[in-house]
Every structure is written in structure tokens, then in C-alpha cells.
Amino acid sequence: MVQRILAGAFALLLSGAVLGQAPQSSPAISYTRDIQPIFTEKCVACHACNDAACQLKLESPEGAVRGASKVPVYQGERSQAVPTTRLFYDAHSESEWRKKGFYSVLDNQGSQAALMARMLELGHKTPLTPNAKVPDGIVLGLNRNNMCPLPHEFDAYAGAHPKEGMPLAVTGLTDQEYDTMRRWLAAGAPVEYQPIQPSxxxxxxxxxxxxxxxxxxxxxxxxxxxxxxxxxxxxxxxxxxxxxxxxxxxxxxxxxxxxxxxxxxxxxxxxxxxxxxxxxxxxxxxxxxxxxxxxxxxxxxxxxxxxxxxxxxxxxxxxxxxxxxxxxxxxxxxxxxxxxxxxxxxxx
Known part of the structure; x- marks a missing residue:
């Protein structure tokens, strides 16, 4: 019985090859078609504008590639101004943003997945109870101190904040959205730039x-x-x-x-x-x-x-x-x- 099943499967593959039909695989993920809509629906409420958490702005591929920073934009007790970090204004390439202290959330770090992948995994493994009060241990609001771990600091962050994966304090990604994000990040997080042009x-x-x-x-x-x-x-x-x-x-x-x-x-x-x-x-x-x-x-x-x-x-x-x-x-x-x-x- 097993031999007949294997033989039948081999015959199907062979017939596909003879007809010039390769076995179907998942279509390539497009940043514009597949990823930005997820960011728009689930992420930009926090990761947009000047007060974006960790300065990670996800309204555009330029923001996702730029990454994050530990430096807060607004800090009332600061006595001296810090350099401005306005997307599309103060730097225009990934290398320029790295010189300004921004670190990648998309790059794989040696044997470890990208920081965004690990944050999303943490949120997907420990979801909050739907339609229930957010646990008291999760601090929200304007006075929240954003924790912006570097890639090598993630394990310590996850240990101290096991229910604070991404998206933070909301229902989170659907299984399909999570799988799309996971596959995109595993493929190296490719983006395509399609800037708006005037008619x-x-x-x-x-x-x-x-x-x-x-x-x-x-x-x-x-x-x-x-x-x-x-x-x-x-x-x-x-x-x-x-x-x-x-x-x-x-x-x-x-x-x-x-x-x-x-x-x-x-x-x-x-x-x-x-x-x-x-x-x-x-x-x-x-x-x-x-x-x-x-x-x-x-x-x-x-x-x-x-x-x-x-x-x-x-x-x-x-x-x-x-x-x-x-x-x-x-x-x-x-x-x-x-x-x-x-x-x-x-x-x-």
C-alpha cells in the first residue's frame, strides 16, 4: 500500500515535469501588497508621527528599513536639544540612519531571527485574552517609558515582559497575518519603493x-x-x-x-x-x-x-x-x- 502511494506521487511529479509544470509554491510576498496593509491596520496607530514608539515608523518602507532608536523625541527634562530625526528630511538612506544611531529591526542577527520577528513571535505566543481588561502589569499611556531593546537585549526583555510582544496590548495579528510577516522576515524583509508622484x-x-x-x-x-x-x-x-x-x-x-x-x-x-x-x-x-x-x-x-x-x-x-x-x-x-x-x- 505504501509503495503504491509513493509510486503514485512520483508519477504525478514526473507528469508535471513532462508537461513543463513545476510544483506550485507560495507566491512571493510583496511589501506594498502584503506587508504595508498589515502595518497600516495593526501598527501605525503607535508607530507613526513624531511620537512613534522607539522612533520606529511603519507608515512606509523607508521607516521600516530605518529601524528604531533608544533616543526619545519628546523628553521634558532635557536641557539641550538633540539632532532632529525626521523621516524623509534628516537622512535619506539606511547607512545615513545607522550613523545617527538607528538600528535595524529587519536584519537577521547571525543565528537569531530579526528583532521584529522575535517581537511578533512573543506577541503571538502569549496573546492577551480577547475583550478583557489589559493586565495591570502592562503600562500604557503618555507616561509609558518605551523599552527599545537592541537585538542582543531581546532575551532579557522577553523574560521581564513576557506579555509585551507586538502588537502591544491589543488582540494582535491573525494567524494568516503572522504567517505572512514571518515568511517575509525570513526571506530577508525585501521592500519595494513606490514613492507618490504628482499627476x-x-x-x-x-x-x-x-x-x-x-x-x-x-x-x-x-x-x-x-x-x-x-x-x-x-x-x-x-x-x-x-x-x-x-x-x-x-x-x-x-x-x-x-x-x-x-x-x-x-x-x-x-x-x-x-x-x-x-x-x-x-x-x-x-x-x-x-x-x-x-x-x-x-x-x-x-x-x-x-x-x-x-x-x-x-x-x-x-x-x-x-x-x-x-x-x-x-x-x-x-x-x-x-x-x-x-x-x-x-x-x-
Whole structure:
């Protein structure tokens, strides 16, 4: 009986080979199709924005590859500022982030699985009871001290916090999601980068707005600075634009038509240190509500801005600098712009 089963199985394999049909295997896992949706549903609530736990940001492949850091972004008792670590701004490659102290959560460490794989395994082996109160031993909230173990520190972490695998303090991944993550990490956690690009309609409007904010002349430069310093936090979307496409104003060393070279100052009114241009660049990664301040732009808005700031008979004889005095007192810095224009823009 056993011999007949083995012979039959061999015959099936042989017939498949004769017909040119290899035995089917699991399809390759795609970061965009398979992994990012899991991060989006189960992880980005904590691992996004500036307060991402351990600075591990999972809204995009760039964040996952960057990894984690033990340095907290917000620390009220800190007496000196630390270097900024804004994704897409302060470094642009994995090697640059490693120089800034970030460590990988995706790389296999010798004979050990990647840190993310071990965190997910811990969470999957010791799930919390569904629809029950989170155990008192698990500290949550704004005052939680994030524990950010390095790969060689994981065993000690797991021993001290056996119910604090990932995702933390929630139902966790389904068996299918966990298997997908496990296979992806075991394969070396490959990612594909698919940055958002403006559509043709968006590109035309971007060119019009960049032309307006970068016009030569002291009057035009002062208006450009005022608009930029009021809109730099906004997620811009355009009339006739693509659903889900948003853009941000930045200062760039390069003019329109060239890839943006961001001047990554801590504040929008810090000295730029060089000549610059105001540019609109796409917002990359998953959109999260806590940073999503939307602002519409289109032909009517462009016409309105021109009417408010350029229709009157006024002129800026000189441009203010970027020293402490002008950064601290915008009423003095932008005094030359008619108050009615500034006020009406804010009312609009």
C-alpha cells in the first residue's frame, strides 16, 4: 500500500515535469501588497508621527528599513536639544540612519531571527485574552517609558515582559497575518519603493504655486515667506488632484523642475544658510490623522492670494533677516504686508 502511494506521487511529479509544470509554491510576498496593509491596520496607530514608539515608523518602507532608536523625541527634562530625526528630511538612506544611531529591526542577527520577528513571535505566543481588561502589569499611556531593546537585549526583555510582544496590548495579528510577516522576515524583509508622484494636473498647479512664491523682488519674497511660514505644516491637496495625494511646502536648494534638495532646519524660520526656493513635495507613506492638517489649493485660491497680496499699492523696501528678533516677532517681520491682507487670508 505504501509503495503504491509513493509510486503514485512520483508519477504525478514526473507528469508535471513532462508537461513543463513545476510544483506550485507560495507566491512571493510583496511589501506594498502584503506587508504595508498589515502595518497600516495593526501598527501605525503607535508607530507613526513624531511620537512613534522607539522612533520606529511603519507608515512606509523607508521607516521600516530605518529601524528604531533608544533616543526619545519628546523628553521634558532635557536641557539641550538633540539632532532632529525626521523621516524623509534628516537622512535619506539606511547607512545615513545607522550613523545617527538607528538600528535595524529587519536584519537577521547571525543565528537569531530579526528583532521584529522575535517581537511578533512573543506577541503571538502569549496573546492577551480577547475583550478583557489589559493586565495591570502592562503600562500604557503618555507616561509609558518605551523599552527599545537592541537585538542582543531581546532575551532579557522577553523574560521581564513576557506579555509585551507586538502588537502591544491589543488582540494582535491573525494567524494568516503572522504567517505572512514571518515568511517575509525570513526571506530577508525585501521592500519595494513606490514613492507618490504628482499627476499631470497636480504638476501644473504645483508649477503655478511655486512660481508665485519664488517671484523675484523684495515684496514678492516677503509674501512668499509669509505664506510658507503659515502653510508649512499643512497637507496640501489640489482641485482636480488624485485621491489620497497630499503635498507639503519645503525650502529647497534646487529650483522648480529639479528634484527637491530639502534644507532641513529645525524650524521653518531658522536661517536657511544659502539661497533657496519654496517647493511643494508629495507627502509619502500612510496618512495618519494626528498630522493630517488639510488645505485645498486650486485656481480660485491662487486668484484669491494674488488679489489679497499683490493688488494693493504697497512695497517692501527691504527683507527682514532670520535672526532671533525677527523669528520671535512676526508682527514686526511682516509689518510691510498690509494688515487687511494678512487678516483676510486667516479669515478665509
Amino acid at each position: 499631470a494636473a497636480e504638476a501644473r498647479q504645483i508649477a503655478e504655486w511655486e512660481e508665485l512664491l519664488n517671484r523675484p523682488g523684495s515684496t514678492e519674497a516677503l509674501v512668499g515667506r509669509w505664506l510658507y511660514e503659515h502653510l508649512f505644516l499643512a497637507h496640501i491637496y489640489f482641485t482636480g488632484g488624485e485621491q489620497g495625494h497630499f503635498f507639503q511646502w519645503v525650502r529647497s536648494r534646487t529650483p522648480s523642475g529639479q528634484p527637491a534638495d530639502i534644507i532641513a532646519t529645525r524650524r521653518p524660520n531658522d536661517p536657511p544658510g544659502t539661497d533657496f526656493y519654496y517647493r511643494l513635495i508629495p507627502v509619502q507613506g500612510v496618512i495618519v490623522h494626528k498630522t493630517h492638517i488639510t488645505y485645498p489649493m486650486g485656481p480660485q485660491k491662487l486668484k484669491r492670494v494674488k488679489q489679497l497680496f499683490y493688488a494693493g499699492d504697497w512695497h517692501a523696501s527691504a527683507l527682514p533677516g532670520y535672526g532671533p528678533r525677527h523669528r520671535a516677532n512676526p508682527f514686526e517681520t511682516f509689518e510691510a504686508i498690509p494688515a487687511v491682507a494678512r487678516y483676510q487670508f486667516m479669515l478665509d
